[in-house]
Amino acid sequence: MEYYLVVKLIHILAAVVVTGTGAGIAFFMFMANRSNNPQAIYVTAKHVILGDWIFTTPAVITQIVSGVLLMNMQGYSYSSDWFYWVLGLFVFIGVCWLPVLKIQYRLRELAKVSVELNQITPEFRSLMKIWTLLGIPAFTAILAIFWLMVFKPFSVA
Numbered sequence: 001m002e003y004y005l006v007v008k009l010i011h012i013l014a015a016v017v018v019t020g021t022g023a024g025i026a027f028f029m030f031m032a033n034r035s036n037n038p039q040a041i042y043v044t045a046k047h048v049i050l051g052d053w054i055f056t057t058p059a060v061i062t063q064i065v066s067g068v069l070l071m072n073m074q075g076y077s078y079s080s081d082w083f084y085w086v087l088g089l090f091v092f093i094g095v096c097w098l099p100v101l102k103i104q105y106r107l108r109e110l111a112k113v114s115v116e117l118n119q120i121t122p123e124f125r126s127l128m129k130i131w132t133l134l135g136i137p138a139f140t141a142i143l144a145i146f147w148l149m150v151f152k153p154f155s156v157a
Contacts, residue, residue: 004073011066017059019142025051026135033128038120042111049104074156081154089141089148096138103131
């Protein structure tokens with residue numbers, strides 16, 4: 001099999017992992033939150049952090065490495081409009097995702113407190129809203145990058 005196709009497959013699989021993990025984490029955290037069950041929220045918050053470390057972080061690193069390799073292999077320009085859009089969206093996702101990671105640790109701590117109190121704390125509710133508000137535009141940007149990758153509406157030269 002051609003080296004280019006292997007790198008492209010790895011890049012696509014990493015994109016699927018980032019997208020799937022993001023959607024899954026958001027869904028399960030959202031549903032646990034809606035349950036108003038402190039124990040379910042706490043267990044889910046712990047697993048959300050674990051999922052980000054096991055799946056999302058390595059997939060993001062893989063995206064960067066394989067993306068650079070593909071750019072070089074295809075001869076795409078790092079000064080093209082297409083690359084600037086991809087890079088801008090990627091950075092935007094990171095700007096949303098990094099605070100989300102920090103918030104997840106605080107949510108886990110607050111969920112543990114909620115278990116002890118047997119009720120969800122107001123701070124948890126407030127941070128959960130911020131977590132959600134950061135996740136929506138980040139996930140939308142991921143979908144926009146998929147669109148850019150498939151349709152390449154801007155010059156890559």
